[in-house]
Amino acid sequence: MTAWWRRSLGGQIVSLMLVALLAGQAMGFALSWNSRNTALKTAAQSEFISRTATLAEVIETMPDDLRRDVLLASATTSTRFWASSADPRPEGRNWYAGARAYLLEPLSDIVNDRSPPETRLADGRQAEVVRNKAFAGWSPLASPLWTYQTPASVLPFEGQIGMGLAVPLPDGFWLNAVFYKPRQTDAGMVQSLISTFVTAIVLCLFGLISARLIARPLRALTEAAEALGRGEPLPARPESGPEDIRNLHVAFNRMQERLHRFVADRTRMLAAIGHDLRTPLTTLRLRVELLPDTDLRDKMIATLDEMHRMTEATLLFAKGEAATEPTRNIELSALLESLCDDLAETGFDVAFIEADKITFRCRPDAIRRCVRNLVENAVRYANKATVSVVATAQSVEIRVDDHGPGIPEDEMQQVFAPFYRLDRSRNAQTGGVGLGLAIARAIAQQHGGDITLSSNAPGLHVSLVLPRA
Ligand SMILES: Nc1ncnc2c1ncn2[C@@H]1O[C@H](COP(=O)(O)OP(=O)(O)OP(=O)(O)O)[C@@H](O)[C@H]1O
Ligand SMILES: [Mg+2]
Incomplete structure (x- = not known):
């Protein structure tokens, strides 16, 4: 069984369109996602660097108390500032822990100078700041945005949007600054997913419509070809x-x-x-x-x-x-029965096996002639004929059976040739000229079907199969 999307033209067009859309979107997304992230990160970090430089300038001459208040008040959702009396760089990894503690402190408490209750420390995303982090080490900050007189040292947060800065102040104190932005599900991503989905639906609709437009004339042509096969005038x-x-x-x-x-x-x-x-x-x-x-x-x-x-x-x-002869809808069982009756009346031994009604489209006189040729052969060469018919949704099969001498296997094709007669028929005074089967086959083929012969052990089994179209 073929998959549905390969079976129909509509399925093929729609799936091709969807594959193209998804591939295009995925590529575009991959390209823009990276550059967007980098741009966001650079912008946020730049802002942080110049802010720290300005802050260092503001606090360098302030007394301790005031300095502390200004630093606390300068905190934003993702930045914290504090002063320390010693160089923080030798602290190494531990610096992260301190920075984290500052970051975990809610902004409102910092501004109001309230110490945080323990429960507030459980903020999962903020806690990621130092978890499983490789310690990259401090290095001198090389940024054109750095405007303060003494150079700062930077501690990058690998793979995350964030960094730490340490700035020596003239009075021996150090300004510590940390910036950290947790990753968020991007609203842009959700939006682009929705728009991809809507585009996919629209594309599916257009695909189905175009498939219909293409398929309609094809279907009409298929019907015409079938009718031509049946010999109908078109x-x-x-x-x-x-x-x-x-x-x-x-x-x-x-x-x-x-x-x-x-x-x-x-x-x-x-x-x-x-x-x-x-x-x-x-x-x-x-x-x-x-x-x-x-x-x-x-x-x-x-x-x-x-x-x-x-x-x-x-x-x-x-x-x-x-x-x-025009093509008509007829009742096939009735046609066959009346044909057999006619032949039986003229003295032939013909039996018809009753069958259900079968509506069949054909040229009835031609079909009569075709079956009569087959039945005449059976009664002529075997003295007795049995006619039966079976129908499926796709085709009808008319069978003519006898128990006579039959036809040798190697001559079953040749007997269809015009004027071909078996030797024994030639000698016997049975009368025919050898056109009966040729005519019957021509009629079957004009209806898009064919006749096949097989042995009936003993005798001949003739099967006339015609498509129901
Ligand atoms: N039912 C049968 N049993 C045995 N031989 C047969 C049978 N039907 C056909 N044949 C053989 O096939 C040959 C060809 O048959 P075909 O009907 O074409 O010609 P025909 O019967 O000889 O002449 P006609 O043109 O009068 O039908 C016959 O001559 C006969 O030898
Ligand atoms: Mg014949």
Whole structure:
């Protein structure tokens, strides 16, 4: 079983569009996400650096008390400042712990100078500041934004948006600054997900509509091709629509016209041959009748009679082909039953196995002729025929069975050739010329079906399968 998205044109178009959309979005997202993050990080850090430089300038001459208050008041949601009497850099890793404690202190408490209750320390995201961090070590800060007189040292937060700064003040104290921004789910990301989703829905709709637009003329053409296969007379397809579809219609019309012309030419030629052979055959027969040798004369007359029958049959075949019978809906079981009854009335031993009603679209006279040829063969070569029919949603199968001599396996194809007769039939005075199966197969094929022969052990099993379209 094929997956649904490969089975239908709509499925294929929609899934291709979705794959293209997702691939495009994912690529765009990957590109913009990184640069957006870097830009955000740089902006926030720059702001922090210049703020610290300004603050250092402001507090350098202040008395201790005031300095402490100013530093506390300068805190923002993601920055903290404090002064220490010694160089903080030798503290190493421990500096993080101190910075973290400052950061965990809620902003309101810092401003109001209240010491934090223990419970407030449990803020999960802030706690990530130093967890599992590799200690990168302090290094001199090289930034054009640094405007303060003495150079600062920086402690980067690897992989996170944040950094620490240590600035020596003229009076021997050190200004400590920490900046840390926890990662947040980006509102932009949610928005772009929503917009991708909406675009996907719109694309699906357009995909389905375009698939319908493409499929409609294709479906019409499929039906036309089926009807052509059944030999139904068709009007030419309207040569309209987009260029690709129009070309398809033009090609189909041309094919249909050639096909009709081909069949008509062939039939005309067959009729002409049959017709033109009649006169020389009649002349020949008249001359043969004048021969003195009676024995030879009778044999020649018999052969000439057979040739005469062949030309007559050929003419009949050609006429039948040329006749354009309209396609109709019929009840197949009834048609077969009445055919069998007719044959039984003329003295043939034909049995029809009752079947349910089967509505079937065909050229009924042609189908009658086809089945009659098969039944006639069975009664002619096996004295008795059984006809049955089974139908499925897709096709009908008409079976003609007998228990006669059958046909050898290697001749089952050849008997369909016009004028081909098995040796034993040739010798026996059974009358046919060898056109019956050729005609039957031609009719089956005009209906889009075929006839197959198989052994009935003993006898012949003939199966005529026709599509129900
Ligand atoms: N049911 C059958 N059992 C045995 N042989 C058969 C059967 N049907 C056909 N044949 C063989 O196939 C040959 C071809 O059959 P086909 O119907 O084409 O021609 P035909 O019966 O000889 O002549 P006609 O043109 O009158 O039908 C027959 O001559 C016969 O030898
Ligand atoms: Mg026959």
